[in-house]
Amino acid sequence: MLNLLIASTTHAASQTAVELSVMDRILNHAIDGCIIIVALGMLFCVIRLLKSKHLADRALAADTLAIELIGLVILMGMRFSTSAFIDGILVLSLLNFASTVAMSQYIARPHLRQKKLQGDEKLEDLA
Amino acid sequence: MLNFILDILVIFFLLSGVFFMFVAALGLIRLPDIYHRMHAATKGVTLGISGLIIAAAIHHAQAPDANVVNIITKVILVILFQFIANPIGSHLLAKAAKMDDCPVWEKQLSDEEHDPIA
Numbered sequence: 001m002l003n004l005l006i007a008s009t010t011h012a013a014s015q016t017a018v019e020l021s022v023m024d025r026i027l028n029h030a031i032d033g034c035i036i037i038v039a040l041g042m043l044f045c046v047i048r049l050l051k052s053k054h055l056a057d058r059a060l061a062a063d064t065l066a067i068e069l070i071g072l073v074i075l076m077g078m079r080f081s082t083s084a085f086i087d088g089i090l091v092l093s094l095l096n097f098a099s100t101v102a103m104s105q106y107i108a109r110p111h112l113r114q115k116k117l118q119g120d121e122k123l124e125d126l127a
Numbered sequence: 128m129l130n131f132i133l134d135i136l137v138i139f140f141l142l143s144g145v146f147f148m149f150v151a152a153l154g155l156i157r158l159p160d161i162y163h164r165m166h167a168a169t170k171g172v173t174l175g176i177s178g179l180i181i182a183a184a185i186h187h188a189q190a191p192d193a194n195v196v197n198i199i200t201k202v203i204l205v206i207l208f209q210f211i212a213n214p215i216g217s218h219l220l221a222k223a224a225k226m227d228d229c230p231v232w233e234k235q236l237s238d239e240e241h242d243p244i245a
Contacts, residue, residue: 023130023131023134024134026134026138027134027137027138027186030138030141030142031141034141034142034145037145037148037149038145038148038149040149040152041148041149041151041152041153042152044152044153044155044156045152045155045156047156048155048156048164053230054161054224054227054229054230055227056161056220056223056224056227056229057161057164057224057229059220060155060161060164060165060168060217060220061155063168063216063220064151064152064155064168064172067148067172067175067176067213068148068152068172070176071144071145071148071175071176071179074176074179074180074183075179077183077187078141078182078183078186078187081186081187081190083183083187083190083193083194083198086180086183086187086198086201086202086205087201089180089205090201090204090205090208093205093208093209093212094208096212097208097212097215097216100216100219100220101215101216101219103220103223104216104219104220104222104223105219105223107220107223107224107226107227108222108223108226108227111226111227112226
């Protein structure tokens with residue numbers, strides 16, 4: 001994937017024939033390293049997603065995985081030097097929040113119903 | 128000169144954001160318990176996304192045909208949304224885990240629900 005990235009950016013640079021300055025080159029190398037580190041973080045999230053037993057634990061791992069994906073999209077937008085990905089970031093964060101709320105409601109729903117059946121006065125509303 | 132300073136700022140925000148995101152992922156894999164993991168992951172990820180997107184905003188505003196107002200509005204929206212949505216989602220998930228009796232760490236010193244001191 002990184003080879004593809006570097007090939008596409010060098011292709012774009014040869015098309016526009018713009019000479020990159022030293023600072024731009026340093027910035028490109030920094031963004032490449034950051035992409036590698038964020039991908040390593042995503043790998044950690046996937047390992048936690050596969051290893052953990054409880055459902056809430058997996059939901060937390062999936063939440064963190066999605067946010068690391070948002071970071072990766074930001075970094076790719078910087079690497080391709082286009083600002084069109086920021087709309088995608090908004091949509092991704094909205095979907096991530098909605099899925100987290102839905103997962104937590106799914107986990108807590110049977111316990112809320114049981115509390116209501118017992119006639120508990122101090123029923124904690126989850127939402 | 129201005130471009131040089133802005134590039135230094137971009138690299139600073141980029142490295143700080145990636146540091147926080149990596150610390151969040153490391154805490155997610157190293158800590159023993161869902162509550163510990165939630166404590167590491169939510170804070171680190173919020174700060175990490177904020178740093179990364181500030182870096183992206185400065186980087187994109189330097190382009191010659193950049194629509195600066197558009198970029199800055201979207202960036203402020205994303206940061207505000209992250210700072211609102213991450214604590215709410217984490218709180219809901221912690222409540223659900225508590226109701227579902229998620230297993231806690233066996234070396235935990237005390238459970239605040241069962242010895243009400245403070």
